[in-house]
Amino acid sequence: MKKLVIGVDIGGINTAFGLVDENGDLYAESVISTKKYPFMEDYPTYVEDLCRAMRSLADSLSFDYELVGIGIGAPNANFHKGTIERPVNLWKYHENESDLDPSRRIFPLAQDIARYFDGTHTLITNDANAATIGEMVYGNAKGMRDFIMITLGTGLGSGFVANGRMIYGHDGFAGELGHVCVERNGRECGCGRRGCLETYVSATGIKRTVFELMAKMIAPSKLRGTAFDDFDASMVSVAAEQGDPIALEAFRFTGEILGRALADAVTITSPEAIFLFGGLSKAGKYIFEPTQWYMEENMLHVFKNKVKLLPSGIQGKNAAILGAAALIWQEQASAE
Amino acid sequence: MKKLVIGVDIGGINTAFGLVDENGDLYAESVISTKKYPFMEDYPTYVEDLCRAMRSLADSLSFDYELVGIGIGAPNANFHKGTIERPVNLWKYHENESDLDPSRRIFPLAQDIARYFDGTHTLITNDANAATIGEMVYGNAKGMRDFIMITLGTGLGSGFVANGRMIYGHDGFAGELGHVCVERNGRECGCGRRGCLETYVSATGIKRTVFELMAKMIAPSKLRGTAFDDFDASMVSVAAEQGDPIALEAFRFTGEILGRALADAVTITSPEAIFLFGGLSKAGKYIFEPTQWYMEENMLHVFKNKVKLLPSGIQGKNAAILGAAALIWQEQASAE
Numbered sequence: 001m002k003k004l005v006i007g008v009d010i011g012g013i014n015t016a017f018g019l020v021d022e023n024g025d026l027y028a029e030s031v032i033s034t035k036k037y038p039f040m041e042d043y044p045t046y047v048e049d050l051c052r053a054m055r056s057l058a059d060s061l062s063f064d065y066e067l068v069g070i071g072i073g074a075p076n077a078n079f080h081k082g083t084i085e086r087p088v089n090l091w092k093y094h095e096n097e098s099d100l101d102p103s104r105r106i107f108p109l110a111q112d113i114a115r116y117f118d119g120t121h122t123l124i125t126n127d128a129n130a131a132t133i134g135e136m137v138y139g140n141a142k143g144m145r146d147f148i149m150i151t152l153g154t155g156l157g158s159g160f161v162a163n164g165r166m167i168y169g170h171d172g173f174a175g176e177l178g179h180v181c182v183e184r185n186g187r188e189c190g191c192g193r194r195g196c197l198e199t200y201v202s203a204t205g206i207k208r209t210v211f212e213l214m215a216k217m218i219a220p221s222k223l224r225g226t227a228f229d230d231f232d233a234s235m236v237s238v239a240a241e242q243g244d245p246i247a248l249e250a251f252r253f254t255g256e257i258l259g260r261a262l263a264d265a266v267t268i269t270s271p272e273a274i275f276l277f278g279g280l281s282k283a284g285k286y287i288f289e290p291t292q293w294y295m296e297e298n299m300l301h302v303f304k305n306k307v308k309l310l311p312s313g314i315q316g317k318n319a320a321i322l323g324a325a326a327l328i329w330q331e332q333a334s335a336e
Numbered sequence: 337m338k339k340l341v342i343g344v345d346i347g348g349i350n351t352a353f354g355l356v357d358e359n360g361d362l363y364a365e366s367v368i369s370t371k372k373y374p375f376m377e378d379y380p381t382y383v384e385d386l387c388r389a390m391r392s393l394a395d396s397l398s399f400d401y402e403l404v405g406i407g408i409g410a411p412n413a414n415f416h417k418g419t420i421e422r423p424v425n426l427w428k429y430h431e432n433e434s435d436l437d438p439s440r441r442i443f444p445l446a447q448d449i450a451r452y453f454d455g456t457h458t459l460i461t462n463d464a465n466a467a468t469i470g471e472m473v474y475g476n477a478k479g480m481r482d483f484i485m486i487t488l489g490t491g492l493g494s495g496f497v498a499n500g501r502m503i504y505g506h507d508g509f510a511g512e513l514g515h516v517c518v519e520r521n522g523r524e525c526g527c528g529r530r531g532c533l534e535t536y537v538s539a540t541g542i543k544r545t546v547f548e549l550m551a552k553m554i555a556p557s558k559l560r561g562t563a564f565d566d567f568d569a570s571m572v573s574v575a576a577e578q579g580d581p582i583a584l585e586a587f588r589f590t591g592e593i594l595g596r597a598l599a600d601a602v603t604i605t606s607p608e609a610i611f612l613f614g615g616l617s618k619a620g621k622y623i624f625e626p627t628q629w630y631m632e633e634n635m636l637h638v639f640k641n642k643v644k645l646l647p648s649g650i651q652g653k654n655a656a657i658l659g660a661a662a663l664i665w666q667e668q669a670s671a672e
Binding site: 076085144145146160162163167168169170171172173176177179184193260263264265267270271272300302306307 | 412499504513529607637
């Protein structure tokens with residue numbers, strides 16, 4: 001009988017899910033709102049509604065299949081415990097409540113979903129780790145035992161694979177390259193510290209860089225016509241294509257910071273390849289070329305010209321669902 | 337029958353080796369000179385003499401045992417290939433020869449030794465990785481699946497363990513935290529780049545810091561009486577014990593740089609503990625306290641107060657031999 005997995009991608013706005021086979025083919029998909037359930041007391045209803053929608057999708061297929069598991073990608077997910085812990089964008093306290101007991105903000109999502117599905121094997125990890133496993137199971141990292149995945153969205157996520165296995169770390173939260181400090185006393189980060197990699201290398205990061213460059217440079221630029229609040233990172237790619245000097249310098253600078261950080265990361269895990277995934281990576285040569293150049297320029301001799309910098313092979317609208325489903329497929333494959 | 341392993345520690349000056357059981361007990365040890373064989377054409381004689389000395393030590397035991405393997409720790413060792421590649425301090429070209437073909441400088445040591453010992457299983461890795469496995473098999477990392485080992489000698493070596501396995505990386509050279517860049521355009525490093533962690537955090541690093549501080553500070557200090565060439569890092573510990581302001585500031589600064597670098601490394605592998613081993617770590621609280629403080633100060637929230645900073649449990653004169661032997665024992669244990 002055909003085997004399928006439900007992959008679930010939980011974002012701050014929507015939760016998307018779909019039925020996926022081991023080749024990465026998607027048989028059905030659906031979505032519910034996450035934003036509709038903003039507060040802690042909404043969490044049980046969210047789980048109930050999500051499970052009901054998943055069940056209904058699962059029942060909609062016209063052929064028989066075995067549901068072998070449910071894989072979930074979500075922010076602040078703890079792989080070892082199956083929980084979502086203190087998420088910034090999900091299930092907050094009411095505004096008039098103070099966050100006095102942060103330990104209350106731990107949501108046992110894997111267990112709650114498994115219970116609804118009669119104990120179906122359920123795994124959860126953060127979105128970047130899910131994308132990493134997706135790359136390993138369906139993408140360009142097939143057969144690789146050591147690689148790094150960089151997911152470029154609003155922030156910068158990452159996943160590290162060594163000896164063919166995802167590095168979850170002791171507490172289940174490993175792979176936060178976006179919060180390596182690249183500039184002491186640098187840009188303020190949402191995490192409360194300063195100079196984190198993602199404040200420079202991400203959609204938000206390149207936008208901040210453009211505004212810094214508008215102050216630093218005198219070259220005319222179309223980008224000067226848009227207010228910060230109305231500015232979208234995709235405008236930088238469009239401007240770069242037209243030869244805009246500020247856009248081109250913004251990409252060069254972003255690539256320099258990323259390239260340096262990757263050269264450092266390589267000294268730790270010595271990967272075969274590094275994959276760039278998500279928004280900023282779609283800028284192609286504008287981001288790949290400077291990143292590659294500065295990575296090699298700053299590389300320790302023994303690693304020079306060894307590490308491939310490659311585009312993700314799972315780029316596309318279903319990558320997050322596929323990645324979440326891959327959590328289960330990868331485990332099945334390594335158990336065989 | 338008792339099972340034993342030969343552990344071999346190859347340094348630039350001496351090669352020490354001994355017979356070790358799975359509990360880390362050393363039954364016999366001996367040493368030959370490495371320095372006596374400085375050039376490439378000396379390598380076959382070195383291997384021959386080393387094997388003969390190992391054989392003679394192995395034959396000296398008064399009881400029967402099974403030799404289950406030979407583990408070697410050496411600079412620039414490639415675990416995957418069993419080779420030593422382009423070592424800086426071993427088997428050079430003659431001075432009048434130029435290093436035109438660096439690919440010639442690859443020495444298949446594991447294979448050469450195994451051949452002499454009738455195919456006995458032989459593994460090689462760099463000294464820091466060997467110490468890391470020693471910590472895992474005999475030391476304070478017993479039972480830990482995720483940890484980092486920092487070896488502080490003339491330079492800074494490191495070993496990363498994730499999911500219970502050593503990270504060797506795609507090319508076999510992973511774990512070079514000493515060459516993470518901590519200061520752009522910082523101190524010159526032996527590797528040809530600038531600002532590497534080990535130029536600050538190592539015996540040589542703290543010595544360089546002391547000389548920088550003698551220029552920066554005006555406080556009187558006993559350390560001002562010794563020339564750079566005569567200066568030994570252990571003098572800084574002695575001076576710190578006596579409250580010397582330059583020595584104390586040197587340790588604080590060293591701990592700051594190391595603590596920041598460790599906070600960054602934690603974001604990648606999220607270890608249960610970090611172990612400090614070797615020379616500088618013997619300064620105890622002078623190095624541990626500032627390192628711990630700056631590590632926590634710079635730690636991403638999710639990892640705060642989770643990662644233990646601990647002294648190595650294999651500190652002592654035989655650590656390198658034990659670590660090398662542990663390469664074999666660890667493999668035996670994971671095969672069971």
